[in-house]
Amino acid sequence: MGRSAMSEMTTFRWSFDQDIEHFAAAGYSAVGVWRQKLSDYGEEKGVELIAEHGLEVSSLCWAGGFTGSEGWSHEEAISDARQAIELAAATRAHCLVVHSGARGLHTQNHVRRLLHQAIDALLPVAESLHVTLALEPMHPAAGAKWTLWGIWFDRYLRGRRRRRERRAYACPHCSGWHLTSQSKRRH
Secondary structure, eight states: OOSOEEEGGGGTTSOHHHHHHHHHHTTOSEEEEEHHHHHHHOHHHHHHHHHHTTOEEEEEEEEEOTTSTTSOOHHHHHHHHHHHHHHHHHHTOSOEEEEOOBOTTOOHHHHHHHHHHHHHHHHHHHHHHTOOEEEOOOOHHHHHHHBSHHHHIIIIIHHHHHHSOOSEEEOSOOSSSOSOHHHHSOO
């Protein structure tokens, strides 16, 4: 089958161990891991099960919600994202998928500030653990209205990449191998 990955999001009703067993049996070389399923199964046991089946982790989904859209405070969302980065390192995931969170009733300046603060807090952790953060946008028709993506990407991420190579990339398809060439490297 070559290099291909299957996301656990596609098998919503299967358990983590069913996903790993079936994906490996089907010939996939990697799995896009959903944090909730891994947590339900047990993180240490899950890391071992992935290794036993010879699978790589193409992505770990997800961290974010920095605007409070998931019911967490900004600090709680950053703390959760730090834990997700550590888990991505433990699974040797090619990337951690990061969602900004819905804009809600915040002004554009405020949501921009929230996302800047979150990314600035997370990048040093990601860099130290060799984890690539993959910022996944919503569809452009929804992104400008519903997420921080539409108001943040051009001003912040592109400017950061010009100033210094960082471990944050924009990628529309993080559950497979279609990442930026920089994030495909094995770290």
